[in-house]
Amino acid sequence: MRILKVLVTGGAGYIGSHTARQLAAEGYEVVIYDNLSRGHREAVSGFNFVRGDVRDKDRLRRVIKEEGISAVLHFAANSQVGESVENPELYYENNVAGGLSLLSVVLETGIKYFIFSSSAAVYGEPQYVPIDEEHTLNPTNPYGETKVILERALAAYDKAYNLKSVSLRYFNACGAHMGEDIGEDHEPETHLIPLVLKTALGQREQLIVFGKDYPTKDGTAVRDYIHVDDLARAHVISLKYLLDGGETTCFNLGNGNGFSVLDVIKAAEKVTGRKVPYKFGNRRPGDPAILVASAEKIKRELGWEPEITSLERIIQSAWEWHRKHPTGFAKR
Ligand code: NAD
Numbered sequence: 001m002r003i004l005k006v007l008v009t010g011g012a013g014y015i016g017s018h019t020a021r022q023l024a025a026e027g028y029e030v031v032i033y034d035n036l037s038r039g040h041r042e043a044v045s046g047f048n049f050v051r052g053d054v055r056d057k058d059r060l061r062r063v064i065k066e067e068g069i070s071a072v073l074h075f076a077a078n079s080q081v082g083e084s085v086e087n088p089e090l091y092y093e094n095n096v097a098g099g100l101s102l103l104s105v106v107l108e109t110g111i112k113y114f115i116f117s118s119s120a121a122v123y124g125e126p127q128y129v130p131i132d133e134e135h136t137l138n139p140t141n142p143y144g145e146t147k148v149i150l151e152r153a154l155a156a157y158d159k160a161y162n163l164k165s166v167s168l169r170y171f172n173a174c175g176a177h178m179g180e181d182i183g184e185d186h187e188p189e190t191h192l193i194p195l196v197l198k199t200a201l202g203q204r205e206q207l208i209v210f211g212k213d214y215p216t217k218d219g220t221a222v223r224d225y226i227h228v229d230d231l232a233r234a235h236v237i238s239l240k241y242l243l244d245g246g247e248t249t250c251f252n253l254g255n256g257n258g259f260s261v262l263d264v265i266k267a268a269e270k271v272t273g274r275k276v277p278y279k280f281g282n283r284r285p286g287d288p289a290i291l292v293a294s295a296e297k298i299k300r301e302l303g304w305e306p307e308i309t310s311l312e313r314i315i316q317s318a319w320e321w322h323r324k325h326p327t328g329f330a331k332r
């Protein structure tokens, strides 16, 4: 079998670095392309790494041609909802202009397969849960808008140029690699599980629980936490699907279980054996009450199912990473 070389944009980031390892384990040759604006060189040591920006068409064109790339997995983006509301230009410029710039080079160089990191943020405030892929796309922030725009471009590029793609709509990515020494290290960190664990480590005095009057079992918001290794595996399966002649499509990636903020705190206290002090604050603007995925479509069509479904196991993997690297990659 011919060994395929794939380009992983944003591969020095959290989800990209986990996926790069699974791709390599499955026999793909991986080239990481990342500008390190938010990623970590240490997350991809041992990989073929190019420091570059997806908006730099000349650089991309050269790398794709010289390396003989056959498929692209596109993770590179800015991905904080709050930041996208405060600084939408960054999001339209990097996620939309950057994504379209990459796609132009993909078309020009004759690449036929593309996997796109989309998000549950495309749905906005859910009209029903669990959310399936038929749910209307109605993002409530610029970040989600940028993902919808790229998904729509991908649908049009298939019709016009025969570019085959899978858009993977992740729910709440979390946890750390079950075998290797990599994990989540965003700066600034805004995600719940790392913040809870940083509080358990004593790096933060207390966690602020955003809202206690949601229409949920305990009044705090409910999310679908999906382990990053399960996400990574879905990319490998989706790539194989495209290489086998699959049509352009999108899939939700979630656990199918909803956990409240208080559930996460309780599970973290159990896993760490430490108290996680918290207090209630206001709701965070734009946060839906409940986001839970139906991942039936990818299960039915590609046979993917999450394997690490227990919240405690997910938190355990993240805890091992945070405890070992309390200041992340930089000072390990
Ligand atoms: P991350 O910030 O850890 O990784 C993104 C990587 O992209 C970083 O290494 C960054 O340096 C790189 N990058 C950004 N702009 C670039 C550019 N112009 N050129 C080259 N590299 C660039 O984020 P993540 O959590 O790993 O998310 C990866 C993808 O998944 C993103 O597209 C994000 O929107 C999407 N996503 C993430 C989550 C989540 O819960 N983390 C949920 C849904 C979707």
Ligand code: UFG
Binding pocket: 079, 080, 081, 119, 120, 121, 170, 171, 172, 173, 190, 191, 192, 193, 195, 207, 208, 209, 210, 211, 221, 222, 223, 261, 284, 287, 291
């Ligand atoms: N939360 C707190 N306190 C905190 C941080 C978060 O109470 O200090 C709450 C949030 O209000 C939310 C839940 O914990 O209810 C999870 O928040 P995260 O910031 O960890 O994740 P989000 O659900 O806001 O967003 C994440 C990704 C998005 C993606 C979305 C899809 O960051 O990219 O999941 O579900 F679109």
